[in-house]
Amino acid sequence: MDRSFQVVIMYILTHLSLIFFMYPRNIIASTGEGHWLPIMIGLIFHFLFIAIYMKGLSYFPNKDLITIYLGVGKFIAIIFxxxxxxxxxxxxxxxxxxYSEIITIVFLSKTPLWAIMAFLLFISTYLASKEVESIFRTGALIAFLFLPLIILIFGSSIQNVDWHYLFPIVDKQFTFFTSSSFYVSFFAVGGGFLFLGFIQPYLSYQRKKILIGALFLIPCFILSVYIPILTFGQATASTFMFPFVMALDTVELDWIIFDRVTMFFLMSLITFIMLYISLVLWKTIRIINVCFPSVKPIYLTIILSVFIFLLCLLIPNWNDIERIFFWNTYLRFYVICAVPISVLYFGMRIRKEGNNENF
Incomplete structure (x- = not known):
């Protein structure tokens, strides 16, 4: 049965959860002008590698990423x-x-940080312990409840823009290439599409519908950066930790039930991020379960969640979070580049050999 709708919805929700918080700050910090250029480079990168990834996966119908690599060999499986x-x-x-830090800063300043982390991890762990179909059904329900209003609020965020801040529109020096913030921004660009290689045995989808869903994200990436710039200007927007959130705080909508538009918007995105965490946790358990097949996945999920919670407690402040973000950049580029290319290579190889029995 074709589940393209659910897959596209999850694809959109997971990326929306990553775009609006740290991505605008990273892009704004990477250059003082012509922000559209680093945005478009990131989007081209995204479309290129998701197309390579899905093309490679098409050679392995009903096979997930784990099965593909194990079919090549144990050494290759370990490398990837x-x-x-x-x-x-x-x-x-x-x-x-x-995101626990963000919640504390924005609207739960008196709540202990450990309690917020425990709450996010508990909900995500519960979802991850269920079947992957449950995660996707939950995503479809959440999208039905929140996406229409989020799109409306997102569109209303342009009410305070000053188009003069759009200029200059070209960074002739291409300074963003020398900025670490530009490379850190790929956390939002490349962090969400790998799940497509894990759900093939459970959910079928059409590649063209995923690419159509990806087109929906283009204005989200662009406006998440340009709304703060056009509202405050580059000099002021660059001083904010969460520029888009600050820009959204200037929007006035009398008909909404919350006193602040920001409150509803952030609460919606937090639900998206819990879905994203649950999906990543489920994928991680799928890989670990191959190494420990005798242990039930529910026990592995609980053990991993407790381990992650303890590691989160060891991170003292925001500066350390940003440092870990930067350290993770090297591993991120290896994974989001090497995985799609390797899957395409192995797919083309077995097609050339005309033998798919080992997979």
């Missing part, structure tokens, strides 16, 4: 699956810790 596992664990740690 071990970095992927480390990458997923780091993603969960960074996301839990960073």
């Amino acid at each position: 699956l071990l970095p992927i596992t480390l990458y997923f664990i780091m993603i969960i740690i960074i996301t839990i810790r960073a």
Whole structure:
């Protein structure tokens, strides 16, 4: 049965959860002008590697990424699956810790940080312990409840823009290439599409529909950066930790039930991020379960969640979060580049050999 709708919805929600918080700050910090250029480079990178990835996966119908690599050989599986596992664990740690800090800063300043982290991790662990179909059904329900209003609020965020701040529109020196913030921004660009290689035995989808869903994200990437710039200007927007959140705080909508538009918007994105964490946690457990097949996945999920929670407690402040973000950049580029290319290579090889029995 074709589940393209659910897959596209999850694809959109997971990326929306990553775009609006740290991505605008990274892009704004990477250059003082012509922000559209680093944004478009990131988007081209995204579309290129997701197309390569899905093309490679098409050679292995009903096979997930783990089965593909194990079919090539145990050594190849270790080379790719071990970095992927480390990458997923780091993603969960960074996301839990960073978004807990964001929640504390924005609207739960008196709540202990450990309690917020425990809450996010508990909900995500519960979802991850269920079947992957449950995660995707939950995503479809959340999208039905929140996406229409989020799109409306997102569109209303342009009410305070000053188009003069659009200029200059070209960074002639291409200074963003020398900025670490530009490379850190790929956390939002390349952090969400790897799940497509894990769900093939469970959910079928059409490649063209995923690419159509990806087109929806283009204005989200662009406006998440340009709304703060056009509202405050580059000099002021660059001083904010969360520029888009600050820009959204200037929007006035009398009809909404919350006193602040920001409150509803952030609460919606927090639900998206819990879905994202649960999906990454489920993928991680799938890989670990191959190494420990005798242990039930529910026990591995609980053990990994406790381990992640303890590691989150060891991160003292925001500066350390940003440092880990930067360290993770090297592993991130290896995973999001090497995995799609390797899957395409192995797919083309077995097609050339005309033998798919080992996979």
